[in-house]
Amino acid sequence: MFTFFFYLAPMVAVVLMLMNYLMSNENPYVEKNGPFECGFTSYHQSRSAFNVSFMLMAMLFLPFDLEMSSMLPYVMSAYTNGLYGLMMLIMFLLQLVMAFVYEMNLGALNLTRNYTPMIKPLKHYLYKK
Amino acid sequence: MQDLPPIGGYEPVQWKRNLPSRGFRPVIYFWLISGAMGYGFYRFYQGVDEQRELTREKQWARFFLQPLLIAEEDRNTARRYFSELKRQELVKESMSDEMKAKFEEEIYHDKSKLRLPRYTAGGPASEH
Amino acid sequence: MLNFVELLLMFVSVLLAVAFLTVAERKTLGYMQRRVGPNAVGYYGMLMAMADAAKLLLKEMVMPTHADKLMLIMSPMMSLMSAFLCWSFMPFAPGTTMSDHSYGLMFTLAMSSVGVFGTLLAGWSANSKYSLLGSMRSTAQLISYELMLTTMVLLCMLLTGTMNLSKYVELQESMWMGVPLFPMSMMWFMGCVAECARPPFDNVEAESELVSGHMTEYSSSMFVLFFLSEYTSMLFLSTLTSMLFFGGGTGMMLGMKANMFAFTYMWVRATLPRVRYDKLMHMCWVMFLPLLFGLAMFLPSLMYFMDAMVYTYPTM
Numbered sequence: 001m002f003t004f005f006f007y008l009a010p011m012v013a014v015v016l017m018l019m020n021y022l023m024s025n026e027n028p029y030v031e032k033n034g035p036f037e038c039g040f041t042s043y044h045q046s047r048s049a050f051n052v053s054f055m056l057m058a059m060l061f062l063p064f065d066l067e068m069s070s071m072l073p074y075v076m077s078a079y080t081n082g083l084y085g086l087m088m089l090i091m092f093l094l095q096l097v098m099a100f101v102y103e104m105n106l107g108a109l110n111l112t113r114n115y116t117p118m119i120k121p122l123k124h125y126l127y128k129k
Numbered sequence: 130m131q132d133l134p135p136i137g138g139y140e141p142v143q144w145k146r147n148l149p150s151r152g153f154r155p156v157i158y159f160w161l162i163s164g165a166m167g168y169g170f171y172r173f174y175q176g177v178d179e180q181r182e183l184t185r186e187k188q189w190a191r192f193f194l195q196p197l198l199i200a201e202e203d204r205n206t207a208r209r210y211f212s213e214l215k216r217q218e219l220v221k222e223s224m225s226d227e228m229k230a231k232f233e234e235e236i237y238h239d240k241s242k243l244r245l246p247r248y249t250a251g252g253p254a255s256e257h
Numbered sequence: 258m259l260n261f262v263e264l265l266l267m268f269v270s271v272l273l274a275v276a277f278l279t280v281a282e283r284k285t286l287g288y289m290q291r292r293v294g295p296n297a298v299g300y301y302g303m304l305m306a307m308a309d310a311a312k313l314l315l316k317e318m319v320m321p322t323h324a325d326k327l328m329l330i331m332s333p334m335m336s337l338m339s340a341f342l343c344w345s346f347m348p349f350a351p352g353t354t355m356s357d358h359s360y361g362l363m364f365t366l367a368m369s370s371v372g373v374f375g376t377l378l379a380g381w382s383a384n385s386k387y388s389l390l391g392s393m394r395s396t397a398q399l400i401s402y403e404l405m406l407t408t409m410v411l412l413c414m415l416l417t418g419t420m421n422l423s424k425y426v427e428l429q430e431s432m433w434m435g436v437p438l439f440p441m442s443m444m445w446f447m448g449c450v451a452e453c454a455r456p457p458f459d460n461v462e463a464e465s466e467l468v469s470g471h472m473t474e475y476s477s478s479m480f481v482l483f484f485l486s487e488y489t490s491m492l493f494l495s496t497l498t499s500m501l502f503f504g505g506g507t508g509m510m511l512g513m514k515a516n517m518f519a520f521t522y523m524w525v526r527a528t529l530p531r532v533r534y535d536k537l538m539h540m541c542w543v544m545f546l547p548l549l550f551g552l553a554m555f556l557p558s559l560m561y562f563m564d565a566m567v568y569t570y571p572t573m
Binding site: 002004005006010012014019025030032033034035051060061072075078083089090097104110112 | 260319394547
């Protein structure tokens with residue numbers, strides 16, 4: 001039954017669009033069809049550069065999403081894995097937390113860039129000579 | 130002539146609102162929620178115990194049913210095997226000689242393995 | 258044959274639920290702002306949604322000249338599909354589900370994350386500044402909050418040891434998961450509001466800055482598809498809230514719980530002002546995510562030492 005539901009959802013979308021296409025009247029002209037702008041005609045600037053922090057956010061999403069998918073098998077077999085699985089999970093998460101703390105310290109999660117040195121000195125050495 | 134701030138500057142703006150605090154003290158909320166969570170975990174553990182018992186029961190039911198299920202499966206396999214033999218005989222009857230010679234050639238030359246058919250051509254078992 | 262009738266019934270009821278949810282939202286917002294809201298069409302404005310749908314379907318389908326036409330048409334379909342397919346493993350009563358699969362919850366998670374592509378492609382294909390900005394914002398927001406919600410679902414799955422939602426509801430007979438996980442259920446609710454891009458967190462289509470976010474260039478039926486998918490996922494998330502944390506239920510009971518949560522979305526919308534975008538992202542990444550990491554280490558340890566891991570195997 002799921003298979004039919006899988007087909008039904010896009011079919012409904014197509015039917016709606018087709019109905020609209022058949023029923024509606026059309027009166028296109030340049031100003032209407034152009035990209036939306038507040039009162040003046042937009043020239044080709046639409047695909048402009050965007051802030052790099054959005055890209056950074058997407059990049060940061062990847063390792064954490066991978067983390068989710070690596071936690072999933074443990075979550076489903078927690079009883080069977082016992083203490084060994086638990087220790088592995090906690091070690092894995094601790095490593096991730098360390099990396100996360102490093103990221104937060106770098107200011108990679110801040111969307112607002114004030115063009116001031118935001119990077120605090122991180123003590124990455126274990127001892128000083 | 131522009132209005133300038135008074136000499137010595139304005140009074141400090143009192144931006145902090147002095148609202149009366151409502152409800153209990155925060156500590157009381159904390160302990161209330163912790164208590165509710167503790168009770169929740171207690172009931173949850175009871176539920177887990179029950180669930181384990183149900184799973185155990187289900188598994189033992191399965192273990193006791195296992196011989197029956199294996200017998201059923203074997204019966205099915207045997208039915209398929211014999212019906213396949215019968216089908217081959219039926220096919221052989223309506224063949225030309227060279228086709229029959231080709232048909233009777235062995236497909237598998239390894240006799241150490243038993244290969245059971247995975248499909249039947251005929252109808253249900255009652256017809257055979 | 259009866260199966261198909263059931264399927265259609267479910268589909269139509271989801272659509273109708275969405276339609277009446279929009280009317281309910283307008284009515285609720287109206288009364289919260291001391292006005293009546295829609296009251297002319299049908300009894301007390303009940304048929305307002307039908308009238309809106311009819312109006313939108315009769316409108317012209319504007320195709321922006323510089324747009325990527327294929328992507329423009331594909332993206333609302335994608336978001337609609339992802340919103341509808343989320344419902345396919347939702348048990349409305351014991352055994353009353355479209356597909357009672359032992360990995361249903363995982364499919365649901367996967368489908369809800371596919372919805373991001375719809376908004377992303379919509380913003381890119383329309384070739385308008387507002388669309389692009391809106392889709393950038395909404396993509397960043399949706400993936401961040403999806404991360405959060407997925408972690409919470411994983412923790413819930415840890416507690417009940419199953420990915421089958423029917424089984425999950427059955428396991429909550431002893432205790433609603435919202436009681437032991439009360440703080441997490443509050444976080445879940447906030448995450449849901451952000452995931453739907455509902456008003457306190459609706460920076461993706463902030464009317465005063467970006468005209469309508471990624472939907473700026475969409476008109477008539479394509480807009481309807483986006484609208485449908487938005488409200489469907491809102492209803493879905495409120496149903497999932499009642500199922501994950503508040504015991505699910507059978508038929509009417511589940512419906513009432515889900516409606517209660519759907520009402521809270523409107524209540525929040527009428528009450529709170531919009532949050533600044535960087536504060537929103539900050540809340541996700543710097544407040545919720547570390548908390549969830551902590552929980553993801555704490556909860557399994559607690560369960561191990563209390564000997565409370567649920568023992569099930571996936572085929573059961």
